[in-house]
Amino acid sequence: MADSGLVVVIGSGPVGLSVAYELARGGADVAIVDRAAVGSGAARRNAGWVTPILSAPVPAPGVIATSLKWMLDAESPLRVAPDLSLGHVAFMLRMLAASTPTRFARGLAAVGELGRGTLELFREYRAAGVEFEMHDDGVLLVFRSADERDHHAHDLAESARFGSADLVPLSGADLRDLEPTLSDHADAGLLSPDQAYLSPSTFVDGLAARLKAMGVPLLTEQVPVAVRRRRDHVEVLAGRRILGAHRVVIAAGVGSASLTASLGCRIPLRFGKGYGFDLPLPPVRPRRAIYLAAERVAVTPLDSGLRLAGTMEFGGDPEALDLRRAAAIVASSRPYFRGDLGPAPRPWSGLRPMLPDGLPAIGELPGCPAAILATGHAMLGVTLAPRTGRLVRELVLTGRTPDVLTPFDPGRFRIPRPR
Ligand SMILES: Cc1cc2nc3c(=O)[nH]c(=O)nc-3n(C[C@H](O)[C@H](O)[C@H](O)COP(=O)(O)OP(=O)(O)OC[C@H]3O[C@@H](n4cnc5c(N)ncnc54)[C@H](O)[C@@H]3O)c2cc1C
Structure with missing residues (x-):
């Protein structure tokens, strides 16, 4: 059975933690699940720059x-x-196709718009008691x-x-x-x-501490983590627990592709x-x-x-x-x-986490609207994390996809719909 309003966020990097924080602040019932400790992906292994000025896609x-x-x-x-593996060659060919001047300019504008206001959100987080350098x-x-x-x-x-x-x-x-x-x-x-720039480890640790203080369960070091579709909800398997969720947000960085694949959707991540x-x-x-x-x-x-x-x-x-x-x-x-x-x-x-057009994928998974994907932030996962969190919160709480997310629709890769 689904817990009527539970939203499970998979991944405790900057994106997953920001999504969970925004949802919790918006009044949602949230839990975080990670197969490893908080911030085990690229979360602590980056330069920590908060630079929407560097929005140019790869x-x-x-x-x-x-x-x-x-x-x-x-x-x-x-x-x-x-x-010469098929996945790598297909990815590079898609990247080549995305590197035309027109698509580059469109991507830069889309990422620029996504990053608008993100610096203020970091300041807002600090003012609200999230502690980081x-x-x-x-x-x-x-x-x-x-x-x-x-x-x-x-x-x-x-x-x-x-x-x-x-x-x-x-x-x-x-x-x-x-x-x-x-x-x-x-x-x-x-x-x-x-x-601006921040200390990446203090950012994820600060968010995790704030979430704990808000009563959000952080189910870390859970193996295995898997997602299953049910008729009107999803189930997240986290170690020995089975969480019945109204929605799942997949924000697992490079680990996201196997989770979406288990829901029948292949993304070229x-x-x-x-x-x-x-x-x-x-x-x-x-x-x-x-x-x-x-x-x-x-x-x-x-x-x-x-x-x-x-x-x-x-x-x-x-x-x-x-x-x-x-x-x-x-x-x-x-x-x-x-x-x-x-x-x-x-x-x-x-x-x-990279997608071949250099843009993130944020939105409902085709054929499985109970699952929302939030990954592929490439070189800007820290920069764009709070803004991604704010927009996913809007999507979950209102049921409507904000217009700014249109270019980041996970369906743009023509993923075959699960039968
Ligand atoms: C050298 C370098 C420099 C960078 N510099 C910057 C920078 O200055 N500014 C910037 O904005 N970005 C920078 N980045 C990019 C940034 O680090 C990433 O975009 C960001 O960490 C992605 O965040 P995320 O939350 O999506 O994923 P991650 O931080 O990778 O977190 C993913 C989490 O999901 C968990 N997970 C994975 N698979 C599963 C699974 N199957 N089940 C459960 N949990 C799972 C992992 O354990 C991990 O905790 C840099 C990256 C690198 C490598």
């Missing part, structure tokens, strides 16, 4: 050509593995030349149209005034004054692997978060030390650590700083 025009060019470069920030005095985008900056400026300005403050162009000298740790390898910049390093006591301590555009590296000064993160790898073994590619993150960052970054510790890796 399948940008030319991205496949760039990745083919970089295929033979063991240290490049983007890699497509020479993997957040720094909101802007991020600095750094380039090796003014030409390189101008090359990126258009997409960034397009993203800024969706409620972010205008970008401030900076010369090399301005940059070093603002950020004295930078060397003259950094020759041009853009300051995005209203963007794959991982995009990234690497990071935590330098606990670096002699270099920038004042703000810095993006090294050419290297695609995010440098994040946290209370606990300096975090460097980057790279995007499609295909191959999700568990494997490519130490050479990871090491390139630190090696390519060094010239940008005056001081020494110190020795590089062992890297960590994280798996971004």
Whole structure:
């Protein structure tokens, strides 16, 4: 039997926790289920940037050509593995089809609209007692030349149209005034004054603590987790428990595809692997978060030390650590700083949930409206989490899909309807 109004959220990453938090605040009866501990996916393994200004989807025009060019470069920030499995090849072909200028512009506008107001929601969370480390005095985008900056400026300005403050162009000298740790390898910049970053672990821990205080059950480390359709509800199997739910929200990051498949819906979700390093006591301590555009590296000064993160790898073994590619993150960052970054510790890796058009999938699952999917946030899962939560809350509580979610309809992949 379904508990009349129970909503079960599967996944305790930034997206699942934000969805659960929004639903609980909206008065819904919610439970969270995760097969592992809170924040076990990419939740703690990311740069923690809250940057709607970086809304450009991964399948940008030319991205496949760039990745083919970089295929033979063991240290490049983007890699497509020479993997001939059907899923990987079909994914890359779909990504290629999505990388036309028109689809890219449409995707950027859709993600920009999804990210509108997300910075305010993070502030709202803090005001409401969700405790986490957040720094909101802007991020600095750094380039090796003014030409390189101008090359990126258009997409960034397009993203800024969706409620972010205008970008401030900076010369090399301005940059070093603002950020004295930078060397003259950094020759041009853009300051995005209203963007923010947070400590990813404190964000998921803060949300989990707040949810517990609100009385929301967090059923973590439950194996197996499975979903079954029933006539007018769904059942979520969580370890030995069977939860009869009015609705289930699948927000399990890269693990979401197997859960939707068990409901008869296949979504072309794959991982995009990234690497990071935590330098606990670096002699270099920038004042703000810095993006090294050419290297695609995010440098994040946290209370606990300096975090460097980057790279995007499609295909191959999700568990494997490519130490050479990871090491390139630190090696390519060094010239940008005056001081020494110190020795590089062992890297960590994280798996971004990716869909081939680079957009998330948020909405009812075709053929199974009791199940709502909220995943595929790619490089913006932290940034877009509270806004995703707010919109899923609206969908669950009103029964209507908000218009802003139209481009993110999970049905856009023409998933065969279950019989
Ligand atoms: C190197 C790197 C840097 C990044 N930097 C940023 C950044 O600066 N800003 C930003 O916004 N984003 C960033 N991201 C992306 C961000 O980390 C992800 O988009 C985000 O973590 C996705 O959140 P999620 O809640 O959907 O999934 P996850 O955080 O992956 O959480 C999924 C949860 O679901 C659980 N789960 C999985 N399968 C199952 C199952 N079958 N049953 C039950 N539970 C299951 C997992 O245990 C996990 O707890 C970065 C990612 C990487 C790798």
